Amino acid sequence: MHDNGYVVATSSGAVYGGSMGGPAPGGAGDGALRPELADVGRLLRRGVRGVVGAARAGEAPTLTSIVREHLGDGSGELPVVEETWAPYEHVNVQAGLDDWLASTGGAVHVVGVVGFRHQRFGLGEILTDQREPWGPRPGNVARVNLPAGPDGEVRACVQCAIYLVDEGTDRTALLVRAADPESGQTRVSLQVVSTRDGRAAEAAAGVRAATSAANVFRGKVLSFGHDVFGYGQTLLAFQRRPDLDADHLVLPPETLEAVERQVVGVAAHKERLLAAGQHLKRGLLLYGPPGVGKTHTVRYLTARLTGTTVIQLTGDALGLIGEACSVARALQPSMVVVEDVDLIAEDRGMHPGQHPLLFQLLNEMDGLAEDADVVFVLTTNRADLLEPALAARPGRVDQAVELRLPDADARRALFALYRGGLDVEDGAADDAVARTDGVTASFLKELLRRAALVAGDRLPRVSRSDVAHALDELLDTRNAMTRTLLGGGTEVTLRSPADDVD
Incomplete structure (x- = not known):
């Protein structure tokens, strides 16, 4: 070529x-x-x-022919009963549906539905054979793995399928659809028809009750977020419950007692309190400067309340107060944690209609029933921003506890806690305590880490001079920003004679 x-x-x-x-x-x-x-x-x-x-x-099976054959003559006249849930409840609906189906004792056949995306349809449309050329049709069952617990636990959940239940004299069909906001399906839905009068309503109510009983959120630690189940949708993520005891929480005894009595004590004496006509709902405010242990205290309470549902709201999730309180009411006993609540404390009068979140939170706290076993734990660095709103609505927060910067005894305890497996020379703790008046726990934790780095090859042995060197480094004017971020105080002092002892 x-x-x-x-x-x-x-x-x-x-x-x-x-x-x-x-x-x-x-x-x-x-x-x-x-x-x-x-x-x-x-x-x-x-x-x-x-x-x-x-x-x-014309001979190919369709959803209509399959469901009509199951239900028999007159199926097109059967009433349809519907239940819906928030998108993040999908995993619970699947758990409840599976349990309800097992409880019927009947034969169950699952028909997968394909072509359901961007389609508006239900059992009513299927039974009347109102099909589109490219509409839903029988196919494989599509499932999606959704979080069902901490440490990556998941459950396979049906996205769209029809369950055909044969209970002998009764025939029932259930259509389950996941939320699909892009298609206008904003909630998880369950539609039910049955050949026996009233059975569809019984089945729908039974699935809802089973969904509540099998709720995988119950007793777990949860955090709210956005944009995982679709734009604008709410996510509940599982967090591991911390393993933290009182030895890891350095607070004055009277402060720890006040916190425990309000949160853990009420939970422990719930039955006696109710029998005596006392309410269970309560609100605790932890306030103080940054770095004094507010978040650490919340982690300690979370560890203590085993079996209690804990719902955490931070950052951009603070706008999901309504959803959080709804979950808390449904999954009692529960604790709602709102950290940095001052971020939603702007005066409503300054921004009409734009910042009602603090008022919504206070309304949710007040709207709980007297026997609701729900505790609200709020944290703030700026109690002055909250005081006017809380004073105007008394009773929502019934205990405010101030957390202060650690005194000398507390700093000594923190030093012992954070040394871990380090073999620190005698006297190093005394030197550090004497020079760190006004610092936070975070500062002391970083101090010991840096002292270990200074010691280097001599680890786990850490000398007094190693600690002194690390402290001098943190107190150097070149590290002013680092010191501020760690909560370094303004009353710290430079090297003392004792620091020169090796």
């Missing part, structure tokens, strides 16, 4: 030839595709398939 030509061999043995820049294979010119005898057979087979497919189109 010519230097600028090409040759392409196909799997059938046909060869296309041409010149670079010339007509493409199959086009006009010398490289045109030429028919073969085998092409006649291919065309015949394609024609036969088309004719057979068209002839048997």
Whole structure:
């Protein structure tokens, strides 16, 4: 062939030839595709398939024919009962539905639905055979794995399917659809029809009750977020419950007692309190400067309240107060944690309609029933921003506890806590305590880590001079920003004579 030509061999043995820049294979010119005898057979087979497919189109099973055959005559007149849930409840609906189906004792057949995306339909449309050419039809069951617990635990949840239940004299069909906001399906839905009067309503109520009983959120630590189940949708994520005892919480005894009595004590004496006519709902405010242990105290309470549902709201999730309180009411006993609550404390009068979140929170706290075993724990660095709103609505927060910067005894305890497995020379703790008046626990934790880095190859042995060197480094004016971020106080002092002891 010519230097600028090409040759392409196909799997059938046909060869296309041409010149670079010339007509493409199959086009006009010398490289045109030429028919073969085998092409006649291919065309015949394609024609036969088309004719057979068209002839048997009416015999192919559809969702309508499948459901009607299950329900029998008159199925098009049966009433449809519907229940819906928030999108983040999908995993609980699946758990409840599975439990309810097992409890019926009947035979269950699952029909997968494909082509359901961007389609508005329900059992009513299916039973009346109002089909679109590209609408929902029978197919494989589509499932999605959703979080069902901490440490990556998941549950396979049906996205769209019809459950056909045969209980002998009663026949029931249930259509389950996951939320699909892009298609206008904003909630998880369950639609039910049954051949026996009232059975559809019984089944829907039974699934709802089973969903509540099998709720995988119950007794777990949860945090709210956005944009995982679709734009604007709410996510509940599982967090591991911390393992933290009182030895890891350095607070003055009277402060720890006040916190425990309000949160843990009420939970421990719930039955006696109710019998005596006392309410269970309560609110605790932890306030103080940054770094004094407010979040650490919340972690301690979370660890103590085993079996209690804990719902955490921080950052951009503070706008989900309504959803958090709804979950808390449903999953009692529960604790709602709102950290940095001052972020939603702007005066409503300054921004009409734009910042009602603190008022919504206070309304949710006040709206709980007297016997609701729900505790609200709020934290703030700016109690002055909250005081006017809390004073205007007394009783929502019934205990405010101030957490202060650690005194000398507390700093000594923190030093002992954070030293871990380090073998720190005697006297180093005294030196550090004497020079760190006004610092936070975070500062002391970083101090010991840096002292370990200074010691280097001598670890786990850490000398007094190692600690002094690390402290001097943290107190150096070049580390002013680092010191501020760690909560370094303003009353710290530079090297003392005792620090020179090796």
